[in-house]
Amino acid sequence: MTPTTPTPPADGGGAVAAGVEPVLVIGNGPVGQTAALLLARWGVPVVVLDGRGERDVIGSKAICQQRDVLDVWDSVGAGKAIARRGVTWTTARTFHRDRELFSMRFADRGKSVFPPFVNVSQCETEQILDAAIDAEPLIDVRWCHRVTGIAQNDTGVAVSTSMGVHQGSYVVACPGARGDDVRTMLGLTFDGESFADCFLICDIRTDLPGWETERRFYFDPEWNPGRQVLIHPCPDSTYRIDWQVPPDFDLAVEESTGGLDRRIRQVIGERPYEIVWKSVYRFHSRVVDRMRVGRVLLGGDAAHLVSPFGARGLNSGVLDAENAAWKIAFVLRGWAPASLLDSYHDERHAAARENIEVTSATMRFLVPPTPADAAHRREILERAVDDPEARAHVDSGRLAEPFWYVDSPLTTPDPRRPFPGRPARGDVPVPAPGVLVPDCPVAGSRRLRELARNGVTVLVGPSAVCPPIEGPVTVHRIDDLDPTGTLTEALGAHPDEIWILRPDAHIAAVVTTAADVNTALGRLFAREEAFA
DSSP states (O other), X not given: OOOSSOOOOTTOOXXXXXXXXXXXXXXXXXXXXXXXXXXXXXXXOEEEEOSXXXXXXXOOSSOEEEHHHHHHHHTTTOHHHHXXXXXXXXXXXXXXXXXXXXXXXXXXXXXXXXXXXXXXXHHHHHHHHHHHHHTOTTEEEESSOOEEEEEEOSSOEEEEETTEEEEESOEEEOOOXXXXXXXXXXXXXXXXXXXXXXXXXXXXXXXXXXXXXXXXXXXXXXXXXXXXXXXXXXXXXXXXXXXXXXXXXXXXXXXXXXXXXXXXXXXXXXXXXEEEEEEEEEEEXXXXXXXXXXXXXXXXXXXXXXXXXXSOHHXXXXXHHHHXXXXXXXXXXXXXXXXXXXXXXXXXXXXXXXXXXXXXXXXXXXXXXXXXXXXXXXXXXXXXXXXXHHHTTOOSOOOOOOOOOTTOTTOOOOTTSOOOOSOSTTOOOOOOXXXXXXXXXXXXXXXXXXXXXXXXXXXXXXXXXXXXXXXXEEEEEHHHHOTTSHHHHXXXXXXXXXXXXXXXXXXXXXXXXXXXXXXXXXXXXXXXXXXX
């Protein structure tokens, strides 16, 4: 029950067959960096193209990195460094005016090595990922390569840039929010809406005792009446403050009249402070109609824009990159047909639509579109002070969480483990097909997700019988991995079950017979016949 085709080790292992064109990654932001590192980990050569001359080195931007995304980065050697550099927070507190409505802590069904959320500036995250890329010989980064055209056929793809033409086997396109040119080249629509209100961001370096491990959200505080304020702790005694401001807000006027200083002091008091960075931006809620166009897979902000309340933008983009990387690698290595890539759109477009739905509902609560909506929100917030039922309807942003691939064509449903729906706020899902497996320690000083991300993993219960399996699949007896019972408890596994885990650590199937194992593996590899 060992694989006949070895899975790649964590250091990237051997490259794909000689003569295979590299995968071209458009965009050297966190999503593109992640895609490049993960592809290289599978032994795939990568060329990264970015139109900028250099990397931005200031400004918090996307700061809130979720536990499961840190775990993805850990598979390429960057997760622990990002977590160490960031500020850990475990509590989200929500206020209405001057009264706290509720606070929320985050569950961990397994025993992850990472905290629920870490705050660190996007610039620092990119620098840590850059260091990992610099150590990877399979990745070639090329700045000043603005993309001007994309052409493809049945055998490859050519990306024209301001510096020449690059040939590749596939493209992972993640040029960021300003990806209009790439979307136009691919013939994509980008439907959605833009919100009228603006948001002012300031990174403030100051001392705020007691605020270092909390995210704070204020509805209608007296120092920003009728609108909201969000405060996040960041490294080096820095706090990211987001104020909702009117559509006609002018930052230059605010600074020249002393309004910005007054605004900051209403939050931090008379203590000294330094403004590290400031910006004004408007939120958008948009998604492309397709995330796969032939040999091009689109990901990150170029494919979907959401409001940042809930930290779903960057976190979702990293999961786009992981989904694309293992599927492209499996196709290039000949382990799966090219039709496997169809599931990239199926899975990640559904994830994008869910994020749009969740964040749009948040924005409607934050910025009520009608007087009736505003009155309803006011009534909910006033009741929530004393009424736990009303608190459930207060929406300051449902925080980032992985998408469930329950309806994916790669997932085998289990009637014994039906989809229970999204868990309560702050909880994590019960393990079932389509769900990200909980992380926990296993024998050999390893972790379950570390094992899973080396290929397709089959976990066999004590009384289950698994058939011989050929291909990039590793089989483990649960008893051999689980001397303490932690794994069995985290999964809720029964002795007669066989668990099949995808290379992105999602559960593909939970079955009980040899025939079902082969059928589920065939579905996971997008094969028309059963896997044998």
